[in-house]
Amino acid sequence: MAKAGSKLKIDGNGKPLWLVLELTYRCPLKCPWCNNPLDFDELKNELTTEEWKKVLRDARAIGSLQLGFSGGEPMLRPDLEELVDEGNRLGYYTNLITSGMGLSKDRLSELKRCGLKQIQLSLQHSNREKNDIMVGVQSHDEKMAVIEEIKAQGFPVVLNVPLSRYNIEAVDDIIDMAARTGVEYIEFANIQYYNWALLNRAALLPTREQIEYAEARVNEARKRLGNKPTIYFVVPDYFDGRPKACMNGWGAIHLTIAPDGSALPCQEAQVMEGVDFPNVRDNDLGWIWRESPAFEMYRGDAWMKKPCVDCDEKEKDFGGCRCQAYLLTGDATNTDPACSKSRHFDIIQSAVAAARITSGPQMPLVMRSRGAINGKMRLIRP
Protein backbone atom coordinates (compact mmCIF):
# COMPACT_ATOMS: atom_id res chain seq x y z
CA MET A 1 0.00 0.00 0.00
CA ALA A 2 1.07 3.53 -0.64
CA LYS A 3 2.14 4.90 2.68
CA ALA A 4 3.82 8.03 3.90
CA GLY A 5 7.30 7.62 5.29
CA SER A 6 8.18 3.98 4.86
CA LYS A 7 11.47 3.59 6.68
CA LEU A 8 13.80 3.06 3.82
CA LYS A 9 17.34 2.95 5.09
CA ILE A 10 18.93 2.03 1.83
CA ASP A 11 18.96 4.09 -1.33
CA GLY A 12 17.04 2.24 -4.00
CA ASN A 13 19.75 3.11 -6.51
CA GLY A 14 17.24 2.37 -9.16
CA LYS A 15 16.33 -1.07 -7.84
CA PRO A 16 12.82 -2.39 -7.25
CA LEU A 17 13.49 -3.13 -3.58
CA TRP A 18 9.83 -3.82 -2.81
CA LEU A 19 8.11 -6.51 -4.78
CA VAL A 20 4.41 -7.27 -4.31
CA LEU A 21 2.84 -10.28 -5.97
CA GLU A 22 -0.91 -10.09 -6.28
CA LEU A 23 -1.35 -13.82 -6.66
CA THR A 24 -5.07 -13.63 -7.45
CA TYR A 25 -7.94 -11.16 -7.41
CA ARG A 26 -10.30 -13.85 -6.16
CA CYS A 27 -11.41 -13.35 -2.58
CA PRO A 28 -14.08 -14.73 -0.28
CA LEU A 29 -14.77 -11.29 1.24
CA LYS A 30 -16.57 -8.35 -0.35
CA CYS A 31 -14.99 -5.30 1.29
CA PRO A 32 -16.63 -2.24 -0.29
CA TRP A 33 -13.35 -0.26 0.08
CA CYS A 34 -11.22 -2.87 -1.65
CA ASN A 35 -8.47 -1.33 -3.74
CA ASN A 36 -8.54 -4.19 -6.27
CA PRO A 37 -9.75 -3.25 -9.77
CA LEU A 38 -13.48 -2.84 -10.33
CA ASP A 39 -13.35 -5.36 -13.17
CA PHE A 40 -11.40 -7.94 -11.13
CA ASP A 41 -13.76 -10.70 -12.23
CA GLU A 42 -12.81 -10.31 -15.87
CA LEU A 43 -9.33 -11.54 -15.13
CA LYS A 44 -9.11 -15.24 -15.82
CA ASN A 45 -5.50 -16.04 -16.64
CA GLU A 46 -3.52 -16.02 -13.39
CA LEU A 47 0.17 -16.81 -13.66
CA THR A 48 1.09 -20.43 -13.03
CA THR A 49 3.37 -21.58 -10.22
CA GLU A 50 6.33 -21.79 -12.58
CA GLU A 51 5.63 -18.32 -13.97
CA TRP A 52 5.52 -16.85 -10.46
CA LYS A 53 8.80 -18.57 -9.62
CA LYS A 54 10.40 -17.02 -12.65
CA VAL A 55 9.17 -13.61 -11.51
CA LEU A 56 10.79 -14.25 -8.12
CA ARG A 57 14.12 -15.17 -9.68
CA ASP A 58 14.09 -12.32 -12.20
CA ALA A 59 13.17 -9.73 -9.58
CA ARG A 60 15.95 -10.91 -7.27
CA ALA A 61 18.36 -10.52 -10.15
CA ILE A 62 17.44 -6.83 -10.48
CA GLY A 63 17.69 -6.22 -6.74
CA SER A 64 14.30 -6.89 -5.08
CA LEU A 65 14.62 -7.68 -1.37
CA GLN A 66 11.24 -7.29 0.30
CA LEU A 67 8.52 -9.59 -0.92
CA GLY A 68 4.79 -9.31 -0.23
CA PHE A 69 2.24 -11.95 -1.19
CA SER A 70 -1.11 -10.23 -1.54
CA GLY A 71 -4.21 -10.21 -3.71
CA GLY A 72 -7.22 -10.78 -3.58
CA GLU A 73 -6.80 -13.49 -1.05
CA PRO A 74 -3.41 -15.20 -1.44
CA MET A 75 -4.59 -18.18 0.63
CA LEU A 76 -6.75 -19.17 -2.35
CA ARG A 77 -3.58 -20.20 -4.18
CA PRO A 78 -2.71 -23.78 -3.22
CA ASP A 79 0.87 -23.09 -4.33
CA LEU A 80 1.41 -20.27 -1.82
CA GLU A 81 3.66 -22.42 0.37
CA GLU A 82 5.76 -23.41 -2.62
CA LEU A 83 6.18 -19.76 -3.62
CA VAL A 84 7.08 -18.68 -0.09
CA ASP A 85 9.64 -21.46 -0.02
CA GLU A 86 11.16 -20.26 -3.28
CA GLY A 87 11.12 -16.63 -2.12
CA ASN A 88 12.87 -17.55 1.09
CA ARG A 89 15.43 -19.67 -0.71
CA LEU A 90 16.23 -16.74 -2.97
CA GLY A 91 16.90 -14.51 0.06
CA TYR A 92 13.77 -12.36 0.19
CA TYR A 93 12.16 -11.14 3.39
CA THR A 94 8.77 -12.79 2.92
CA ASN A 95 5.52 -11.14 4.04
CA LEU A 96 1.99 -12.50 3.75
CA ILE A 97 -0.87 -10.02 3.46
CA THR A 98 -4.13 -11.82 4.13
CA SER A 99 -7.72 -11.57 5.32
CA GLY A 100 -7.00 -14.75 7.29
CA MET A 101 -9.72 -16.68 5.47
CA GLY A 102 -8.37 -20.14 4.74
CA LEU A 103 -5.28 -19.70 6.87
CA SER A 104 -5.63 -23.03 8.65
CA LYS A 105 -3.36 -24.32 11.36
CA ASP A 106 -1.75 -26.77 8.96
CA ARG A 107 -1.09 -24.23 6.26
CA LEU A 108 0.29 -21.84 8.84
CA SER A 109 2.84 -24.36 10.10
CA GLU A 110 3.78 -25.22 6.55
CA LEU A 111 4.29 -21.52 5.77
CA LYS A 112 6.45 -21.22 8.86
CA ARG A 113 8.48 -24.19 7.73
CA CYS A 114 8.90 -22.59 4.32
CA GLY A 115 10.49 -19.55 5.95
CA LEU A 116 7.65 -17.02 6.01
CA LYS A 117 8.78 -14.09 8.15
CA GLN A 118 5.69 -12.08 8.85
CA ILE A 119 1.93 -12.04 8.49
CA GLN A 120 -0.30 -9.00 8.17
CA LEU A 121 -3.93 -9.77 8.88
CA SER A 122 -6.80 -7.45 7.98
CA LEU A 123 -9.55 -6.92 10.54
CA GLN A 124 -12.44 -4.52 10.16
CA HIS A 125 -14.12 -4.26 13.53
CA SER A 126 -13.88 -5.48 17.12
CA ASN A 127 -17.58 -6.32 17.08
CA ARG A 128 -18.42 -9.59 15.34
CA GLU A 129 -21.75 -8.52 13.79
CA LYS A 130 -20.41 -5.22 12.56
CA ASN A 131 -17.26 -6.81 11.14
CA ASP A 132 -19.26 -9.38 9.22
CA ILE A 133 -21.70 -6.80 7.85
CA MET A 134 -18.79 -4.67 6.67
CA VAL A 135 -17.15 -7.43 4.64
CA GLY A 136 -20.38 -9.13 3.61
CA VAL A 137 -19.34 -12.55 4.91
CA GLN A 138 -19.12 -14.26 8.30
CA SER A 139 -15.45 -13.98 9.07
CA HIS A 140 -14.85 -12.37 12.46
CA ASP A 141 -14.67 -15.61 14.42
CA GLU A 142 -12.27 -17.11 11.92
CA LYS A 143 -10.06 -14.02 12.00
CA MET A 144 -9.92 -14.09 15.81
CA ALA A 145 -9.00 -17.77 15.74
CA VAL A 146 -6.29 -17.01 13.18
CA ILE A 147 -4.82 -14.34 15.49
CA GLU A 148 -4.50 -16.98 18.23
CA GLU A 149 -2.91 -19.45 15.87
CA ILE A 150 -0.44 -16.92 14.43
CA LYS A 151 0.70 -16.21 17.98
CA ALA A 152 0.85 -19.89 18.85
CA GLN A 153 3.21 -20.48 15.94
CA GLY A 154 5.55 -17.74 17.08
CA PHE A 155 4.84 -15.06 14.49
CA PRO A 156 4.26 -11.49 15.63
CA VAL A 157 0.72 -10.35 14.81
CA VAL A 158 0.35 -7.32 12.59
CA LEU A 159 -3.24 -6.14 12.26
CA ASN A 160 -4.30 -3.96 9.37
CA VAL A 161 -7.51 -2.09 10.13
CA PRO A 162 -8.77 -0.11 7.14
CA LEU A 163 -10.48 2.93 8.67
CA SER A 164 -13.69 4.44 7.41
CA ARG A 165 -16.71 6.14 8.89
CA TYR A 166 -18.00 2.70 9.83
CA ASN A 167 -15.30 1.67 12.28
CA ILE A 168 -13.58 4.85 13.37
CA GLU A 169 -15.57 4.89 16.60
CA ALA A 170 -14.24 1.42 17.34
CA VAL A 171 -10.58 2.49 17.49
CA ASP A 172 -10.55 2.17 21.30
CA ASP A 173 -12.19 -1.24 21.31
CA ILE A 174 -9.88 -2.55 18.63
CA ILE A 175 -6.83 -1.35 20.57
CA ASP A 176 -8.17 -2.95 23.77
CA MET A 177 -8.82 -6.23 21.99
CA ALA A 178 -5.31 -6.12 20.53
CA ALA A 179 -3.72 -5.39 23.91
CA ARG A 180 -5.71 -8.20 25.51
CA THR A 181 -4.79 -10.81 22.92
CA GLY A 182 -1.14 -9.79 22.71
CA VAL A 183 -1.18 -8.38 19.19
CA GLU A 184 2.19 -6.70 18.55
CA TYR A 185 1.34 -4.14 15.85
CA ILE A 186 -1.81 -2.36 14.68
CA GLU A 187 -1.82 -0.33 11.54
CA PHE A 188 -4.87 1.89 11.28
CA ALA A 189 -4.86 2.32 7.53
CA ASN A 190 -7.02 5.24 6.57
CA ILE A 191 -8.77 4.04 3.46
CA GLN A 192 -7.31 5.40 0.26
CA TYR A 193 -9.82 6.24 -2.38
CA TYR A 194 -9.23 4.16 -5.49
CA ASN A 195 -11.44 1.59 -7.19
CA TRP A 196 -14.14 0.24 -4.84
CA ALA A 197 -13.27 2.79 -2.18
CA LEU A 198 -13.64 5.66 -4.64
CA LEU A 199 -16.93 4.24 -5.85
CA ASN A 200 -18.17 4.19 -2.26
CA ARG A 201 -16.35 7.29 -1.09
CA ALA A 202 -19.43 9.30 -0.17
CA ALA A 203 -20.42 6.59 2.28
CA LEU A 204 -16.94 5.76 3.61
CA LEU A 205 -15.03 9.03 3.97
CA PRO A 206 -14.92 10.08 7.62
CA THR A 207 -15.39 13.67 8.72
CA ARG A 208 -12.46 15.77 9.86
CA GLU A 209 -13.81 15.52 13.40
CA GLN A 210 -13.72 11.72 13.20
CA ILE A 211 -10.12 11.74 11.97
CA GLU A 212 -9.18 14.03 14.85
CA TYR A 213 -11.03 11.78 17.26
CA ALA A 214 -9.21 8.69 16.00
CA GLU A 215 -5.84 10.40 16.18
CA ALA A 216 -6.52 11.57 19.74
CA ARG A 217 -7.58 8.07 20.82
CA VAL A 218 -4.46 6.58 19.26
CA ASN A 219 -2.25 9.10 21.04
CA GLU A 220 -4.00 8.42 24.33
CA ALA A 221 -3.56 4.68 23.87
CA ARG A 222 0.12 5.08 23.04
CA LYS A 223 0.60 6.93 26.33
CA ARG A 224 -1.34 4.34 28.28
CA LEU A 225 0.01 1.17 26.66
CA GLY A 226 3.45 2.19 25.43
CA ASN A 227 4.31 -0.08 22.54
CA LYS A 228 2.04 -2.96 23.52
CA PRO A 229 0.83 -2.88 20.84
CA THR A 230 2.79 -0.53 18.60
CA ILE A 231 0.17 1.58 16.82
CA TYR A 232 0.58 3.17 13.40
CA PHE A 233 -1.71 5.97 12.35
CA VAL A 234 -0.96 8.47 9.60
CA VAL A 235 -3.29 11.41 8.93
CA PRO A 236 -4.68 10.69 5.46
CA ASP A 237 -3.88 12.89 2.49
CA TYR A 238 -7.47 14.15 2.20
CA PHE A 239 -7.10 15.88 5.56
CA ASP A 240 -3.48 16.90 5.42
CA GLY A 241 -3.21 19.51 2.65
CA ARG A 242 -0.27 17.57 1.26
CA PRO A 243 -0.22 14.41 -0.83
CA LYS A 244 1.45 11.19 0.21
CA ALA A 245 4.90 10.42 -1.14
CA CYS A 246 3.24 7.73 -3.16
CA MET A 247 5.48 4.68 -3.75
CA ASN A 248 8.48 6.94 -3.11
CA GLY A 249 7.97 8.03 -6.67
CA TRP A 250 6.83 6.20 -9.80
CA GLY A 251 9.19 3.40 -10.78
CA ALA A 252 11.57 4.29 -7.94
CA ILE A 253 11.61 1.33 -5.55
CA HIS A 254 8.29 -0.45 -5.92
CA LEU A 255 7.14 -3.15 -8.32
CA THR A 256 3.75 -4.91 -8.27
CA ILE A 257 2.88 -7.88 -10.42
CA ALA A 258 -0.86 -8.30 -11.00
CA PRO A 259 -2.40 -11.80 -11.15
CA ASP A 260 -2.17 -11.95 -14.96
CA GLY A 261 1.48 -10.88 -14.97
CA SER A 262 0.99 -7.17 -15.67
CA ALA A 263 3.89 -5.25 -14.16
CA LEU A 264 2.79 -2.11 -12.30
CA PRO A 265 4.61 0.74 -10.52
CA CYS A 266 1.84 0.58 -7.90
CA GLN A 267 -1.17 -1.62 -7.15
CA GLU A 268 -3.57 1.05 -8.34
CA ALA A 269 -1.85 1.89 -11.62
CA GLN A 270 -4.30 -0.02 -13.79
CA VAL A 271 -6.83 2.76 -13.19
CA MET A 272 -4.93 4.76 -15.78
CA GLU A 273 -6.57 4.12 -19.09
CA GLY A 274 -4.37 4.17 -22.12
CA VAL A 275 -1.15 3.21 -20.34
CA ASP A 276 0.16 -0.03 -21.74
CA PHE A 277 1.54 -1.95 -18.77
CA PRO A 278 4.05 -4.57 -19.86
CA ASN A 279 3.49 -8.21 -18.95
CA VAL A 280 6.10 -10.57 -17.53
CA ARG A 281 4.84 -13.22 -19.93
CA ASP A 282 5.96 -11.16 -22.91
CA ASN A 283 8.87 -9.09 -21.66
CA ASP A 284 12.05 -9.43 -19.69
CA LEU A 285 11.58 -8.04 -16.18
CA GLY A 286 14.87 -6.14 -16.31
CA TRP A 287 13.71 -4.34 -19.44
CA ILE A 288 10.27 -3.75 -17.92
CA TRP A 289 11.75 -2.12 -14.84
CA ARG A 290 14.54 -0.15 -16.47
CA GLU A 291 13.25 0.80 -19.89
CA SER A 292 9.59 0.10 -20.55
CA PRO A 293 7.60 3.20 -21.49
CA ALA A 294 5.08 2.61 -18.68
CA PHE A 295 7.77 2.65 -15.98
CA GLU A 296 9.63 5.56 -17.59
CA MET A 297 6.46 7.61 -17.95
CA TYR A 298 6.45 9.36 -14.54
CA ARG A 299 9.86 8.44 -13.27
CA GLY A 300 11.90 11.33 -11.85
CA ASP A 301 10.43 14.81 -12.35
CA ALA A 302 10.66 15.48 -16.09
CA TRP A 303 6.87 15.05 -16.40
CA MET A 304 6.09 17.65 -13.76
CA LYS A 305 4.19 20.84 -14.44
CA LYS A 306 3.52 23.83 -12.22
CA PRO A 307 3.19 24.12 -9.28
CA CYS A 308 5.21 20.94 -8.57
CA VAL A 309 8.06 21.71 -10.93
CA ASP A 310 9.06 24.86 -9.01
CA CYS A 311 8.11 23.56 -5.59
CA ASP A 312 10.71 23.06 -2.88
CA GLU A 313 8.78 20.06 -1.54
CA LYS A 314 9.04 17.97 -4.69
CA GLU A 315 11.88 15.87 -3.27
CA LYS A 316 9.62 15.05 -0.35
CA ASP A 317 6.38 13.94 -2.03
CA PHE A 318 7.28 13.66 -5.74
CA GLY A 319 4.12 15.56 -6.57
CA GLY A 320 1.94 12.95 -4.88
CA CYS A 321 0.07 10.09 -6.48
CA ARG A 322 -0.19 9.86 -10.28
CA CYS A 323 -3.22 7.60 -10.06
CA GLN A 324 -5.10 10.01 -7.80
CA ALA A 325 -4.21 12.91 -10.11
CA TYR A 326 -5.55 10.92 -13.04
CA LEU A 327 -8.70 9.68 -11.31
CA LEU A 328 -9.75 13.03 -9.88
CA THR A 329 -8.48 15.52 -12.48
CA GLY A 330 -8.34 13.43 -15.64
CA ASP A 331 -4.63 14.10 -16.20
CA ALA A 332 -1.89 12.11 -14.46
CA THR A 333 0.66 14.91 -14.95
CA ASN A 334 -1.37 17.26 -12.78
CA THR A 335 -0.40 17.89 -9.18
CA ASP A 336 -2.11 15.43 -6.87
CA PRO A 337 -5.31 17.29 -5.88
CA ALA A 338 -4.68 16.41 -2.23
CA CYS A 339 -2.08 19.21 -2.29
CA SER A 340 -3.35 22.61 -1.19
CA LYS A 341 -1.22 24.16 -3.94
CA SER A 342 -3.08 22.22 -6.62
CA ARG A 343 -5.66 24.16 -8.59
CA HIS A 344 -7.86 21.10 -8.15
CA PHE A 345 -7.64 21.12 -4.36
CA ASP A 346 -11.33 22.04 -4.24
CA ILE A 347 -12.12 18.49 -5.41
CA ILE A 348 -10.66 17.13 -2.17
CA GLN A 349 -12.05 19.92 -0.02
CA SER A 350 -15.56 19.42 -1.34
CA ALA A 351 -15.37 15.67 -0.66
CA VAL A 352 -14.25 16.39 2.89
CA ALA A 353 -17.02 18.96 3.31
CA ALA A 354 -19.58 16.55 1.86
CA ALA A 355 -18.60 13.91 4.39
CA ARG A 356 -20.41 16.04 6.97
CA ILE A 357 -23.72 16.23 5.16
CA THR A 358 -23.90 12.81 3.61
CA SER A 359 -23.10 10.93 6.78
CA GLY A 360 -25.98 8.84 7.87
CA PRO A 361 -27.19 5.27 8.07
CA GLN A 362 -29.23 5.44 4.86
CA MET A 363 -26.25 5.43 2.50
CA PRO A 364 -26.06 2.17 0.53
CA LEU A 365 -22.69 0.74 -0.49
CA VAL A 366 -21.68 -1.39 -3.45
CA MET A 367 -20.00 -4.54 -2.20
CA ARG A 368 -16.96 -5.83 -4.06
CA SER A 369 -18.53 -8.63 -5.98
CA ARG A 370 -18.76 -10.18 -9.36
CA GLY A 371 -21.04 -8.33 -11.76
CA ALA A 372 -21.72 -5.45 -9.37
CA ILE A 373 -20.21 -2.93 -11.75
CA ASN A 374 -20.81 -2.12 -15.38
CA GLY A 375 -17.47 -0.83 -16.57
CA LYS A 376 -18.41 -0.91 -20.24
CA MET A 377 -21.01 1.88 -20.25
CA ARG A 378 -18.36 4.46 -21.02
CA LEU A 379 -17.54 2.62 -24.23
CA ILE A 380 -21.01 3.27 -25.70
CA ARG A 381 -21.13 6.88 -24.55
CA PRO A 382 -21.93 9.00 -27.63
Next chain:
Amino acid sequence: MTLSNTPFNPLDRPAINPLFLFRWEEQEQAYLLLYPEGIIKLNDSAGNILNLCDGERTMESIIAELKVLFGADDIDGDIYNFMEVARGKGWIKAED
Protein backbone atom coordinates in the same frame (compact mmCIF):
# COMPACT_ATOMS: atom_id res chain seq x y z
CA MET B 1 10.60 -4.20 23.06
CA THR B 2 10.60 -6.52 26.01
CA LEU B 3 14.35 -6.71 26.08
CA SER B 4 16.14 -6.31 29.37
CA ASN B 5 18.00 -3.14 30.15
CA THR B 6 20.90 -4.56 32.09
CA PRO B 7 24.13 -3.91 30.20
CA PHE B 8 25.70 -6.73 28.22
CA ASN B 9 28.21 -8.77 30.16
CA PRO B 10 31.12 -10.84 28.83
CA LEU B 11 29.22 -14.13 28.96
CA ASP B 12 26.08 -12.94 27.14
CA ARG B 13 25.49 -14.49 23.75
CA PRO B 14 23.94 -11.83 21.52
CA ALA B 15 21.67 -13.09 18.75
CA ILE B 16 19.85 -11.46 15.85
CA ASN B 17 16.20 -10.74 16.65
CA PRO B 18 14.28 -13.52 14.87
CA LEU B 19 11.99 -10.89 13.31
CA PHE B 20 14.95 -9.71 11.28
CA LEU B 21 16.71 -11.36 8.42
CA PHE B 22 20.46 -10.71 8.44
CA ARG B 23 22.49 -11.67 5.45
CA TRP B 24 25.16 -10.78 2.94
CA GLU B 25 23.84 -9.21 -0.26
CA GLU B 26 26.13 -9.72 -3.22
CA GLN B 27 24.56 -6.91 -5.26
CA GLU B 28 25.14 -4.36 -2.51
CA GLN B 29 28.49 -5.81 -1.39
CA ALA B 30 27.21 -5.31 2.14
CA TYR B 31 25.42 -7.02 5.00
CA LEU B 32 21.72 -6.20 5.18
CA LEU B 33 19.12 -6.32 7.91
CA LEU B 34 15.67 -6.91 6.49
CA TYR B 35 12.60 -6.43 8.65
CA PRO B 36 8.87 -6.01 8.08
CA GLU B 37 8.86 -2.34 7.18
CA GLY B 38 12.32 -1.82 5.84
CA ILE B 39 15.83 -2.58 4.81
CA ILE B 40 19.01 -1.44 6.50
CA LYS B 41 22.32 -1.54 4.67
CA LEU B 42 25.05 -1.94 7.26
CA ASN B 43 28.47 -0.42 7.06
CA ASP B 44 31.47 -2.75 7.16
CA SER B 45 32.12 -2.77 10.87
CA ALA B 46 28.47 -3.01 11.90
CA GLY B 47 27.99 -5.87 9.44
CA ASN B 48 31.03 -7.73 10.71
CA ILE B 49 29.95 -7.36 14.32
CA LEU B 50 26.40 -8.55 13.71
CA ASN B 51 27.71 -11.43 11.66
CA LEU B 52 29.14 -12.87 14.87
CA CYS B 53 25.91 -12.43 16.86
CA ASP B 54 24.75 -15.99 16.33
CA GLY B 55 23.49 -16.75 19.83
CA GLU B 56 26.43 -19.14 20.29
CA ARG B 57 29.42 -16.87 20.66
CA THR B 58 29.83 -14.96 23.91
CA MET B 59 30.65 -11.26 24.02
CA GLU B 60 34.15 -12.21 25.08
CA SER B 61 34.78 -14.41 22.08
CA ILE B 62 33.13 -11.96 19.66
CA ILE B 63 35.44 -9.21 20.83
CA ALA B 64 38.46 -11.47 20.57
CA GLU B 65 37.57 -12.37 16.97
CA LEU B 66 36.91 -8.76 16.04
CA LYS B 67 40.28 -7.69 17.39
CA VAL B 68 41.90 -10.02 14.88
CA LEU B 69 39.53 -9.07 12.07
CA PHE B 70 39.89 -5.32 12.56
CA GLY B 71 43.57 -5.54 13.50
CA ALA B 72 42.93 -3.32 16.51
CA ASP B 73 43.24 -3.89 20.21
CA ASP B 74 41.46 -1.14 22.07
CA ILE B 75 37.92 -1.85 20.87
CA ASP B 76 36.10 -3.39 23.85
CA GLY B 77 34.31 -0.17 24.76
CA ASP B 78 33.22 0.49 21.19
CA ILE B 79 31.83 -3.00 20.76
CA TYR B 80 29.89 -2.84 24.01
CA ASN B 81 28.48 0.54 22.95
CA PHE B 82 27.51 -0.77 19.55
CA MET B 83 25.75 -3.77 21.10
CA GLU B 84 23.70 -1.51 23.34
CA VAL B 85 22.67 0.65 20.39
CA ALA B 86 21.83 -2.42 18.31
CA ARG B 87 19.76 -3.82 21.15
CA GLY B 88 18.01 -0.47 21.57
CA LYS B 89 17.02 -0.63 17.93
CA GLY B 90 15.72 -4.15 18.41
CA TRP B 91 18.26 -5.74 16.06
CA ILE B 92 19.71 -8.13 18.63
CA LYS B 93 18.91 -9.65 21.96
CA ALA B 94 21.08 -11.22 24.61
CA GLU B 95 20.82 -14.93 25.36
CA ASP B 96 22.48 -16.40 28.38
